[in-house]
Amino acid sequence: xxxxxxxxxxxxxxxxxxxxxxxxxxxxxxxxxxxxxxxxxxxxxxxxxxxxxxxxxxxxxxxxxxxxxxxxxxxxxxxxxxxxxxxxxxxxxxxxxxxxxxxxxxxxxxxxxxxxxxxxxxxxxxxxxxxxxxxxxxxxxxxxxxxxxxxxxxxxxxxxxxxxxxxxxxxxxxxxxxxxxxxxxxxxxxxxxxxxxxxxxxxxxxxxxxxxxxxxxxxxxxxxxxxxxxxxxxxxxxxxxxxxxxxxxxxxxxxxxxxxxxxxxxxxxxxxxxxxxxxxxxxxxxxxxxxxxxxxxxxxxxxxxxxxxxxxxxxxxxxxxxxxxxxxxxxxxxxxx
Amino acid sequence: xxxxxxxxxxxxxxxxxxxxxxxxxxxxxxxxxxxxxxxxxxxxxxxxxxxxxxxxxxxxxxxxxxxxxxxxxxxxxxxxxxxxxxxxxxxxxxxxxxxxxxxxxxxxxxxxxxxxxxxxxxxxxxxxxxxxxxxxxxxxxxxxxxxxxxxxxxxxxxxxxxxxxxxxxxxxxxxxxxxxxxxxxxxxxxxxxxxxxxxxxxxxxxxxxxxxxxxxxxxxxxxxxxxxxxxxxxxxxxxxxxxxxxxxxxxxxxxxxxxxxxxxxxxxxxxxxxxxxxxxxxxxxxxxxxxxxxxxxxxxxx
Numbered sequence: 021x022x023x024x025x026x027x028x029x030x031x032x033x034x035x036x037x038x039x040x041x042x043x044x045x046x047x048x049x050x051x052x053x054x055x056x057x058x059x060x061x062x063x064x065x066x067x068x069x070x071x072x073x074x075x076x077x078x079x080x081x082x083x084x085x086x087x088x089x090x091x092x093x094x095x096x097x098x099x100x101x102x103x104x105x106x107x108x109x110x111x112x113x114x115x116x117x118x119x120x121x122x123x124x125x126x127x128x129x130x131x132x133x134x135x136x137x138x139x140x141x142x143x144x145x146x147x148x149x150x151x152x153x154x155x156x157x158x159x160x161x162x163x164x165x166x167x168x169x170x171x172x173x174x175x176x177x178x179x180x181x182x183x184x185x186x187x188x189x190x191x192x193x194x195x196x197x198x199x200x201x202x203x204x205x206x207x208x209x210x211x212x213x214x215x216x217x218x219x220x221x222x223x224x225x226x227x228x229x230x231x232x233x234x235x236x237x238x239x240x241x242x243x244x245x246x247x248x249x250x251x252x253x254x255x256x257x258x259x260x261x262x263x264x265x266x267x268x269x270x271x272x273x274x275x276x277x278x279x280x281x282x283x284x285x286x287x288x289x290x291x292x293x294x295x296x297x298x299x300x301x302x303x304x305x306x307x308x309x310x311x312x313x314x315x316x317x318x319x320x321x322x323x324x325x326x327x328x329x330x331x332x333x334x335x336x337x338x339x340x341x342x343x344x345x346x347x348x349x350x351x352x353x354x355x356x357x
Numbered sequence: 358x359x360x361x362x363x364x365x366x367x368x369x370x371x372x373x374x375x376x377x378x379x380x381x382x383x384x385x386x387x388x389x390x391x392x393x394x395x396x397x398x399x400x401x402x403x404x405x406x407x408x409x410x411x412x413x414x415x416x417x418x419x420x421x422x423x424x425x426x427x428x429x430x431x432x433x434x435x436x437x438x439x440x441x442x443x444x445x446x447x448x449x450x451x452x453x454x455x456x457x458x459x460x461x462x463x464x465x466x467x468x469x470x471x472x473x474x475x476x477x478x479x480x481x482x483x484x485x486x487x488x489x490x491x492x493x494x495x496x497x498x499x500x501x502x503x504x505x506x507x508x509x510x511x512x513x514x515x516x517x518x519x520x521x522x523x524x525x526x527x528x529x530x531x532x533x534x535x536x537x538x539x540x541x542x543x544x545x546x547x548x549x550x551x552x553x554x555x556x557x558x559x560x561x562x563x564x565x566x567x568x569x570x571x572x573x574x575x576x577x578x579x580x581x582x583x584x585x586x587x588x589x590x591x592x593x594x595x596x597x598x599x600x601x602x603x604x605x606x607x608x609x610x611x612x613x614x615x616x617x618x619x620x621x622x623x624x625x626x627x628x629x630x631x632x633x634x635x636x637x638x639x640x641x642x643x644x645x646x647x648x649x650x651x652x653x654x655x656x657x658x659x
Contacts, residue, residue, distance in 0.1 A: 061483075067561045068482025075473035075492070075536070078529025083495055086506035093505060100512065149394060160395050162645040164402055165652065170637055173590040174611045175630035179409045182627070188421045189408065221402070225652055232653040273497075281499050284592040284608075292616045308501050316597060321505045328502045335499055 093325035100319055111326035121327070123302050124310040130212060131306065132279040135219040140271055143223040147230035148260070161231065165224035176218070177288025181205050184214045184289075205289055208301035215304060218285055226271040233267030234260070265350040273342055280335050283308045307331055406634075413631045417624030435628035443614055446602050448629070451610035455589055458523050458606055462588035463581045465527030466535050470580065471573065473530045474539030475565045479551060489540075496533040500593075508597060522598045523591075527584070535580045538651065542576035543569060579651030582644050586637050607633045 069076065094111060096104035115121045146164060150157055170176050183189045186203030194201055204210040237260065245255050261268070286306045290299030298305025311331070315324025404426075412420040414431040439448050476482070477489050511522040530536055550572075551564045559567075570577070592608040599605055602613065611633060614626045641648065 061481075064480055065482035065484075068476045068480040068485065071472045071476035071480065071561065071565070072488070073472075074469040074528065075476075075530035078469070078526060078531045079491065079495065081510075082507060082526050082529060082531050083498070083503065086503045086510065089506035089509065090502055093509075100509065146398065149391070149398075152391075154388065154391060156392070156395070160399065162649055163399055165645075165649050166406075166638075166641055167402060168652075169586055169641055169648070170406075170590070170634055173633065173637070174592055174608045174615075175409075175633045176405070178611065178615065178626060178630045179405050182412075182421050183405060183408065185421055189424055192422075192424055221405070228649055228653045277497055277499065281501060287592075288612070288615070311501055311504075312593075312597075315505050316508075321509065325505050328499075328505065331499055332502050335497075339497065 090325045090328060093322050094329050095326075096322040097320075098322040098325075100321055104322065107322070111323050112330075114323065115326065115330065120298075120302065120305065120310060123298075124305045124307045127212070127298075127303065127305050128280065128282070128307040131215065131219075131282060132276060135216045135282075136272070136275045136279050138216065139220050139223050140226055140268075140275060142220055143226035143271070144230050144268075146223060147227045147234055150227075150231060151234040161228065165228055168222045168225035171218065171222035172284055174284060174288055177285050180214065180218050180285070181289050181291060184217075205291065206300055208299075208303040211289065211299050211303045215282070215286055215289055218289070219279070219282070226275060229267055229271055230264065233264040237263040262351045266352055269342070269346050269350045273339065276338055276342070277335055280331065280338075281308055282306050283312070406638075409627060409631055409634070413624070413628040415624070417622060417627075420623060420627055435624035436632075438622065438625050439628050439632070443610060443617070443625075443629075446605075446610075448610075448632075450603055451605055451607045452632070454520075454604060455606040455608075458520055458591075458595075459585045459588040461520065461524045462527045462584045465524055466530075466532055466580055466584040467577055469528050469530035470532065470535040471539055471570060471577065472565075473536045474543055475561075475569060477536070478540045478543035479564070479569065480561060492533050492536055495531075496537060504593075504597065511598065517598060518600050518604055519598075520604075523588075523594050527588075532584065535584065538580060539573060539576050542573055546572050575647065576651075578644065579647045582640055582648060583651065586640060589637060 093104060095106060095108060097107050097110075098104040150160055150164075167176075184204040185191070186206060188203070191201060191203060201207075201210065204214045241259050241263070242255055245259055250258065283306065286299070286304045287309055290304040298309065307327075308331075311324050311327045314320045314327065407426050411425070411427040412423075413435055414433065415423060415428040416432060417435065442448050442450075473492075477485065477492070507522070508517075511517060516522055526532070546569065550568055551559075554564050554568055590608065591606075592612070595606045595609045596612070599609060602610075605613065607629075611626070611629055614622075614629060
C-alpha cells in the first residue's frame with residue numbers, strides 16, 4: 021500500500037492510499053489534512069455521480085427534457101408527422117371554449133373532491149378499529165390492504181362493471197331493500213358513484229400508513245383524557261387528529277395527486293367502445309382520458325400537451341394550498357408544543 | 358392541548374381499578390363486537406374477489422345475474438375456451454409478454470434504483486441535496502405531462518411497438534418511489550459498517566455490493582414485488598406504445614376482449630380476468646408481510 025506523506029497521484033491507487041490508516045500522523049502539519057479533505061471531497065463527488073449516472077440520464081432524457089419539449093408543444097399545432105406549427109396561446113383559449121374539456125374538468129374535480137376524503141375517512145376509521153392489538157389484527161391488516169394492489173387493474177375494472185350492471189349483484193341486493201336503482205354503470209348519474217366506490221374499496225394503502233401513525237400516539241394521552249371525562253369524540257378531536265396530522269397530511273397529498281390521474285378504472289367501467297366514449301353521457305370522461313383521446317386518438321399532440329400543463333398547474337395549485345394550510349393544522353413533534 | 362396534567366395525576370388513584378366487577382364481561386362483549394365489525398368489513402372487501410373467482414366457474418350467461426358466490430355446479434368451460442385464444446392469438450402470448458415486461462421492470466428497478474439510493478444515502482457529494490429534492494419532486498409529477506413528449510421521442514427513435522419504452526425508464530431509475538424507499542432503508546443501516554470497510558481500503562463499489570446490498574434485502578424484495586405488480590397491472594403504457602396484438606400484455610388483451618366480444622363470450626372474459634389477477638394474488642399471499650410493511654414505512658418517514 022502506498023504512503024500518503026507525499027501528495028498522492030490521482031486515480032484508483034490514490035483512493036486507497038488516502039483512506040489508509042497507516043498514515044504517519046505525527047509528522048503531518050496543518051495544510052495537508054485540508055488538501056486531502058478537498059481531494060477526498062472531489063473523489064466523493066465523482067463517486068456520487070457515477071452511482072447516480074443512470075438516474076441522471078433518466079431525469080434528463082425522460083423527465084426534464086420531455087417537460088421542456090412538452091412546454092414548447094403546448095404552444096404549437098402538432099400531429100406527429102408535420103413539423104410543429106407555432107400557434108401561441110390558441111390551444112389554451114380553445115380549451116376554455118371546449119365543452120368536453122370543461123366536462124372532463126368537472127368529472128375529475130368531482131372525483132377528486134369526493135373520492136379522496138371518502139377513501140381517507142374509511143382508511144382512518146378502519147385503522148382506528150385495528151390499532152388495538154387483538155387476535156387476527158395482522159391478518160385483517162393484510163386482507164384489507166389487498167385491494168390496493170389490484171384495484172387499478174383492468175381485471176378489477178371488469179369485475180366492478182359486472183357487479184354494478186342492471187340486474188347484477190349490487191342492483192339485486194339493493195332491490196331486496198326495496199330500492200330498484202337499475203344498472204349503475206349505464207346511468208349517467210350513477211356511473212360516477214360506481215367509480216368512487218371502487219376508489220373507496222382501495223382504502224388499504226392509506227390505512228396501513230394511518231395504522232403506523234396511530235401506533236406512535238402515546239396511550240397515556242388517552243388514559244389521561246379519559247380520566248378527565250373526555251368522550252370518544254373529544255379524544256378523537258383533541259388527541260388523535262393532532263397527533264396523526266403529519267400522516268394525514270402525507271396521505272392527503274398522495275391521494276389527491278393520485279386521484280387527479282385516475283385513468284384505467286374509469287375507462288374500463290365506462291365499458292366497451294374504445295376511442296371516443298366517456299361512459300354514459302360522458303359522465304366518466306376523466307381528464308387524463310380526454311387528454312389521451314386528443315393526443316393519441318386525434319393526434320392533436322399540441323392540444324394534449326397544453327392540457328397536460330393545465331393538469332400540472334391544477335395539481336400544483338392544490339399542492340401549494342395544502343402545503344400552505346399545513347401550518348394551521350399539521351403538528352410536528354419538534355419545537356415542543 | 359386542554360387536559361391539565363396536574364388533575365390527571367391526582368385523579369389516577371381514584372379511578373376504579375380496571376378488573377372491577379363487570380369489566381371482564383364488558384370487555385368480552387367489546388371483543389365480540391370488534392370481531393363482528395372486522396368480519397363484516399372483510400366480507401365487503403373480499404366479496405368482489407371471491408365473486409369473480411366463483412363466477413369464472415359458472416356458465417357465461419349466469420355470471421352477472423347470480424348472487425351466489427360459488428357455483429352450484431362448477432364448470433371449467435370458460436378456461437378451456439380461453440386456450441383457443443382471442444382473435445387468433447394464443448392466450449399464452451399475452452401472459453408471456455406481461456411476464457417479460459414485469460421481470461424486465463424488476464431487474465431495471467433493482468439495478469438502477471439501488472445505485473441511486475446508495476449515492477443519496479451514503480455518499481456526500483456536491484449537489485446532493487438539490488438532486489434529492491429534484492428526485493422527491495418527480496415523485497409528485499403526474500406522468501401525463503410526459504406522455505406526449507416521451508411518445509414523440511420514442512417514435513423518432515422508431516421504438517414504437519417494442520418494449521423499450523416500457524422498460525427504459527426502469528433501468529434509469531425513473532421510479533422515484535423505489536429510490537425513496539431504498540434511501541430510507543439505507544439511511545437506517547449503521548454507518549460504522551461502511552466506515553470500518555473504508556478503513557480497510559474498500560471503495561464505494563465494494564461497500565455497495567458486499568455490505569449495503571445484502572443488508573438491504575428486505576427493501577429490495579419489497580421493491581421487486583411492487584415493481585412486478587405495477588408493471589403487470591400497467592395499462593396506460595402498453596396502450597400507448599404497443600399496437601400489434603401479438604405484442605399485447607395481459608391488460609391490453611383483456612381490453613381487446615372487452616371491446617370485441619364481451620357479449621359473445623362473457624365467461625371467457627371473466628376467466629381471463631381471474632387468470633390476470635392470479636399472479637398478483639399469489640405474490641400477495643406469499644409476500645404480504647413485505648408488502649404491507651413496505652407500504653407502511655415508506656409512507657411514514659416522508
